[in-house]
Amino acid sequence: MFGIIIVFPNKDNAVQIQNMLMHQGLPVKEVCTTGAQALKAAETLDEGIVICGYKYNDMVYTELREYLSEAMEMVLIASADRWSSGHASGVLGLSMPFRAYDLVNTVNMLTVSMQKKRKKKRFVKKEREPKEQALIDQAKNLLMSRNNMTEEQAHKYLQKTSMDNQTTLIETAQMVLSIMSE
Template identity: 55%
Template sequence: MIHMIIVFPKKEVGVNIRNILNRSGLEVAGVCTTGAQALQCADTMDDGIVICGYRMKDMMYSQLREYLPDTIDVLLISSPEKWGDGLEDGVVGLPMPLKVYDLLNTVEMLQQGIRRRRKKRREAAKNRSAAQKAVIAQAKALLMERSRMSEEEAHRYLQKSSMDSGTNMLETAQMVLTIMSDTV
């Protein structure tokens, strides 16, 4: 399942978009009115889609894009004049007035991109050498010992840290080993 968050300053607009998506069989993780709420909701997601307007109560869409991990795509719904200069990387624009057909097709296109990225990550994980797997296992063991995490928590921590920093899991494991080994 691909998580979606809807962010508009007027909650009714977000609820209407959520209802459209729900009627089409898509699940929405949350409807927010501020960028801060969206960021908090996105903290629990590895990847997904944020559907937002040009301006929220506390920030512009460009600021929200900046604070979100690169694995989360942004679908901006606003008048084309507001993004006539071009859009940030990782942002897809839909013009107002919004057509349900365009919304559903664009969300499906973004979901396909996310599925492709997930598949690539899974294939990369399968193709790790024994030495690379050992480094990741060593980092997990260190996290389990020092931070009192379960193996699942340590794995999740490495995954989330790698996604947040934009590095692969092996590089993140190497950073954890370097940092935690220096703090002995």
């Protein structure tokens, strides 16, 4: 689940930012005044964005960033003199005073970036167990020798049969081996 957490020691400031974002249709999960509250709220999210000020009653933004998961992005809203000392990695900054337009664009940019990362993660090729890969290779070799197929054709045959039968590639390889070995 995705959401936005806003953390400022002054609740009125946090509520103003919440209103700006919600007016644009962005999902604000929670408004917090301490880092501990923000961490608790972040535990309920798979990913999200923390929009925060420089310092809260119980910690500063660098500590909060350290305790947040990598799936959480952070936008620090602070005056220019706070930036002169640098900022923690994984933190995007927005100088005070800021325009609502800049904040909304920053949040939208981060949201798109997170969606791209999520998609990219889904398409990362998973390594098979050696036993499973050996089973698939054995089925392909049997198809190649008995049906005069190339390695590519045998693999495509296993994939298509797997999809048609709504089985995994491993189950299909096992079926091919049991049927053709008889």
